Amino acid sequence: MSMLSEQNCSHCGISFRWKALKENGDDGSHTVFCCRGCQGAYRMICSAGLGNFYLRSDRAVPTVTESAAAQYSETDLSHHIVPEGDLCRIDILVGGISCPSCVWLLERMLARVPGVEYVSLSYSGGIASLRFNPETVAPQEIFSVIASLGYTPRPYSADQSEKEARRERDDLLLRFGTALFLTMQLMAYSYALYAGYFQGIGGAMKQFLQYVSLLVTTPVVFYCGWPFIAGAWRSLKTAAPGMDLLIAMGALSAWSYSVWATFAGQETYYESAAFIVTFVLIGRLLELSVRRRAMSGISSLYAAAPQRATLVCSANHPHPHPNLPFMPQRVLEGEGTKSSKTVAFDSLPPFQGEGRGGDGVHHRTVNVDDIRPGDLLLVRQGERFPVDCLIVEGETEVDQSLATGESQPVLLACGAEVRSGCVNVAAPVTVQALRPAGQSYLMRVAALVQMAQAGKPKLQQLADRVSGWFVPAVIILALLVCAVRLYYSGDSAGAAVMSALSVILIACPCAMGLAVPAAVLAACSRSASLGIILRGGDVIERLASINSALFDKTGTVTCGLPGVMHFDTYAGYDDATVLQAAATVEEQAAHPLARAIVQYAAVNGYQPELCQNFRSVPGRGISGVLSDGKEVLCGSEAFLRESGIPVTIKYQPDSSATAVLLAIDGLLAGRFLLVDQLREGARRVVSELVAEQMELALISGDNQITVDRIAADIGLVSALGEMTPDQKLDHVTTLLQQGRHVLMVGDGVNDAPALAAATVSCSLSGSSDIALENADVIITGDDLSRIATAYRISRATMTIIRQNLAWAFVYNLIGIPLAMTGLLTPVYAAVAMTASSLLVSLNSLRLMRFKHHG
Amino acid sequence: MDESLIILIVLSLCLGAGCWLIFIWAVKKGEFEDVEKPKHRMLDDD
Numbered sequence: 001m002s003m004l005s006e007q008n009c010s011h012c013g014i015s016f017r018w019k020a021l022k023e024n025g026d027d028g029s030h031t032v033f034c035c036r037g038c039q040g041a042y043r044m045i046c047s048a049g050l051g052n053f054y055l056r057s058d059r060a061v062p063t064v065t066e067s068a069a070a071q072y073s074e075t076d077l078s079h080h081i082v083p084e085g086d087l088c089r090i091d092i093l094v095g096g097i098s099c100p101s102c103v104w105l106l107e108r109m110l111a112r113v114p115g116v117e118y119v120s121l122s123y124s125g126g127i128a129s130l131r132f133n134p135e136t137v138a139p140q141e142i143f144s145v146i147a148s149l150g151y152t153p154r155p156y157s158a159d160q161s162e163k164e165a166r167r168e169r170d171d172l173l174l175r176f177g178t179a180l181f182l183t184m185q186l187m188a189y190s191y192a193l194y195a196g197y198f199q200g201i202g203g204a205m206k207q208f209l210q211y212v213s214l215l216v217t218t219p220v221v222f223y224c225g226w227p228f229i230a231g232a233w234r235s236l237k238t239a240a241p242g243m244d245l246l247i248a249m250g251a252l253s254a255w256s257y258s259v260w261a262t263f264a265g266q267e268t269y270y271e272s273a274a275f276i277v278t279f280v281l282i283g284r285l286l287e288l289s290v291r292r293r294a295m296s297g298i299s300s301l302y303a304a305a306p307q308r309a310t311l312v313c314s315a316n317h318p319h320p321h322p323n324l325p326f327m328p329q330r331v332l333e334g335e336g337t338k339s340s341k342t343v344a345f346d347s348l349p350p351f352q353g354e355g356r357g358g359d360g361v362h363h364r365t366v367n368v369d370d371i372r373p374g375d376l377l378l379v380r381q382g383e384r385f386p387v388d389c390l391i392v393e394g395e396t397e398v399d400q401s402l403a404t405g406e407s408q409p410v411l412l413a414c415g416a417e418v419r420s421g422c423v424n425v426a427a428p429v430t431v432q433a434l435r436p437a438g439q440s441y442l443m444r445v446a447a448l449v450q451m452a453q454a455g456k457p458k459l460q461q462l463a464d465r466v467s468g469w470f471v472p473a474v475i476i477l478a479l480l481v482c483a484v485r486l487y488y489s490g491d492s493a494g495a496a497v498m499s500a501l502s503v504i505l506i507a508c509p510c511a512m513g514l515a516v517p518a519a520v521l522a523a524c525s526r527s528a529s530l531g532i533i534l535r536g537g538d539v540i541e542r543l544a545s546i547n548s549a550l551f552d553k554t555g556t557v558t559c560g561l562p563g564v565m566h567f568d569t570y571a572g573y574d575d576a577t578v579l580q581a582a583a584t585v586e587e588q589a590a591h592p593l594a595r596a597i598v599q600y601a602a603v604n605g606y607q608p609e610l611c612q613n614f615r616s617v618p619g620r621g622i623s624g625v626l627s628d629g630k631e632v633l634c635g636s637e638a639f640l641r642e643s644g645i646p647v648t649i650k651y652q653p654d655s656s657a658t659a660v661l662l663a664i665d666g667l668l669a670g671r672f673l674l675v676d677q678l679r680e681g682a683r684r685v686v687s688e689l690v691a692e693q694m695e696l697a698l699i700s701g702d703n704q705i706t707v708d709r710i711a712a713d714i715g716l717v718s719a720l721g722e723m724t725p726d727q728k729l730d731h732v733t734t735l736l737q738q739g740r741h742v743l744m745v746g747d748g749v750n751d752a753p754a755l756a757a758a759t760v761s762c763s764l765s766g767s768s769d770i771a772l773e774n775a776d777v778i779i780t781g782d783d784l785s786r787i788a789t790a791y792r793i794s795r796a797t798m799t800i801i802r803q804n805l806a807w808a809f810v811y812n813l814i815g816i817p818l819a820m821t822g823l824l825t826p827v828y829a830a831v832a833m834t835a836s837s838l839l840v841s842l843n844s845l846r847l848m849r850f851k852h853h854g
Numbered sequence: 855m856d857e858s859l860i861i862l863i864v865l866s867l868c869l870g871a872g873c874w875l876i877f878i879w880a881v882k883k884g885e886f887e888d889v890e891k892p893k894h895r896m897l898d899d900d
Contacts, residue, residue, distance in 0.1 A: 170881055177874070177877045177878075181870050181877070182870075185870050189863075212863060216867075
């Protein structure tokens with residue numbers, strides 16, 4: 001194939017050399033595309049009447065500037081608007097949110113817009129969820145309100161939010177890295193200047209070093225410290241002093257004082273300016289990594305939902321999309337579907353492969369979004385069910401752990417309903433879609449999680465609470481000093497301003513920037529070595545405030561794996577024969593019940609032997625022949641009865657236990673009763689947390705009897721059974737509304753909404769992705785009592801943080817009067833700063849000695 | 855004496871700038887893309 005000449009794609013503008021997809025428009029225009037995706041996008045844009053897009057010169061970099069929030073036309077936005085009764089909902093991704101105060105500001109400002117009924121902004125995702133009256137307010141007006149506050153609004157879609165987070169994190173990382181390199185350089189010059197202060201230094205050399213210091217500090221303050229300066233400006237405009245303002249004030253005053261000092265031949269404070277910025281950037285990076293994970297949580301749910309599905313189109317059901325309302329009976333009977341109504345996108349060339357099965361049955365791969373209720377789908381072994389559906393042909397075992405938390409596969413036959421995301425373990429089945437993908441189980445849970453994250457009340461962080469009153473106090477003090485110098489001491493205006501600046505820069509010590517991060521870092525690394533992963537500093541603060549704890553049952557309090565609770569024998573067989581037979585046959589099966597029996601036999605000293613003619617009936621049982629010719633059947637009561645073995649024994653039906661029966665040569669020989677085993681440390685965590693005056697409850701999707709039994713077993717009074725994901729969420733929200741701070745411990749997808757809503761969420765290392773992503777605390781290993789340790793370590797950390805902050809204030813108490821009188825020269829300021837930073841760090845290191853069981 | 859000091863300062867600035875460029879390259883390449891995942895990989899079942 002000869003080399004084709006280079007062409008530019010009409011949609012994406014990329015230059016390519018392969019064979020182009022060509023299209024000639026009615027008006028004689030000629031377009032080329034590099035791929036079908038671009039072609040489809042081009043058609044979509046043009047058919048929406050937005051063809052002018054391609055004429056814009058700036059389209060390569062689609063950005064929203066403050067003035068151009070109206071860039072999103074009504075048609076653009078209408079795709080993102082969801083009608084909800086009389087109102088409409090829109091999700092907006094807001095760029096530039098750096099602290100809980102931003103969230104506060106945006107929520108207040110948006111709520112004031114007439115026509116906006118409800119605003120909720122999730123700090124973690126930076127997503128604003130609005131309900132508004134379309135008759136009173138246009139979405140563009142909402143956009144311009146956000147833009148006028150200095151934030152960038154974009155209509156929300158999952159991918160965009162991730163890109164935004166990535167951009168923000170890279171940005172912060174670059175600023176921090178730059179600050180670190182420059183500050184290290186700066187320190188070399190500063191030490192030379194310190195030495196010069198004591199030993200004497202040539203005037204020219206001192207001047208030179210100060211110029212170089214100015215050179216390296218300026219980018220640190222104005223590039224690396226820009227987020228603080230911008231944040232300070234925002235908080236000045238809204239008259240809400242925050243941490244940003246304190247930092248910007250400190251850095252800017254140190255810098256401007258030093259610039260003046262450089263030219264006036266005085267001592268400089270460049271290193272203070274650079275230090276403050278660098279240390280606080282570390283804190284910001286930690287904070288951002290905490291915020292990042294919450295978003296990936298929702299996307300991991302989307303990942304569990306399959307993107308493609310296999311559509312079954314029979315001769316009676318010729319078209320995949322009958323375009324009819326949901327009428328399952330008609331589809332089943334093959335009526336009413338012969339109409340060859342076409343849907344719009346079918347005019348596009350087919351993107352998906354097409355296959356042909358026997359009996360004139362087509363199998364066609366389609367996108368899950370194109371599945372309509374009533375469609376027939378084939379779900380092969382190992383695939384996930386794409387939508388909520390009904391099994392109409394075949395039977396199989398289904399891993400429903402995503403929906404129920406139960407790890408054992410369940411046998412499902414015709415007529416059974418399966419939720420989206422569950423895994424087909426055993427055999428291919430044909431199913432009928434009940435709901436479209438967007439309304440299926442996984443997406444419903446995703447919506448709940450998102451809602452719970454957005455509705456979460458924000459606890460203002462300690463550092464922000466402190467700076468709320470500290471900043472105004474410092475400003476007032478600085479102004480006072482300035483006034484006193486001017487009117488009473490009769491100093492020049494310049495000198496008075498300089499002394500005011502020095503007050504501000506001393507008031508913003510590194511110790512303050514270090515007080516929280518150092519303690520958090522020590523706590524996180526110590527708890528990690530104890531098998532507890534804490535996701536960031538705010539988690540510690542919230543965990544320390546907990547006064548209620550909820551535990552999921554399956555997989556959390558219990559292992560989610562069965563263990564043999566009871567074993568007996570019949571028909572004269574002894575333990576040895578039955579256990580030996582059970583071990584030998586069950587060794588061949590992979591089922592969790594079989595594993596538990598093999599393990600039980602092994603503990604009692606029976607190892608599996610050779611087994612012949614092994615046969616397995618999914619969901620029923622297994623059979624095999626021992627080396628001595630005995631025929632063994634092992635499985636459910638129904639399996640044995642079906643095989644013609646009389647089951648004469650009667651036993652108390654206990655819904656929490658599973659019975660596995662074993663027959664040798666056609667006679668019932670033994671019975672195993674298996675229950676879900678308690679996790680190690682389950683009793684201990686309950687007793688330790690009760691000792692801390694905490695209210696505990698068990699909350700589970702399992703039946704009430706089982707939940708009650710487990711609760712009683714671990715010493716819990718309160719037990720709630722048969723809870724769906726939204727009921728769990730409701731329970732958590734109710735507790736939160738009562739003013740309680742709730743710790744939720746859970747592991748499954750069904751716990752995810754409750755985990756997202758809880759004050760603090762905790763998962764175990766084996767949990768589902770969505771639970772792990774939403775967890776603030778992760779316990780590695782099996783020991784549940786580490787949760788109590790995590791709580792105690794958070795309490796200890798808060799004590800240390802308070803001590804650190806108290807020390808930073810003592811430093812201020814001594815430093816500010818000295819600065820006011822002009823006695824504090826840079827060298828002593830640097831010594832004091834280093835000493836107090838060291839003290840704070842060493843104090844934080846005390847957390848490293850924290851023990852598991854205190 | 856003074857000249858050697860000035861040369862050393864300029865040299866150290868150049869070295870620092872070199873490291874800084876490498877750092878920028880690493881950020882752009884995505885080396886710091888996911889510092890959370892690797893430490894959790896040990897928790898995965900497989």
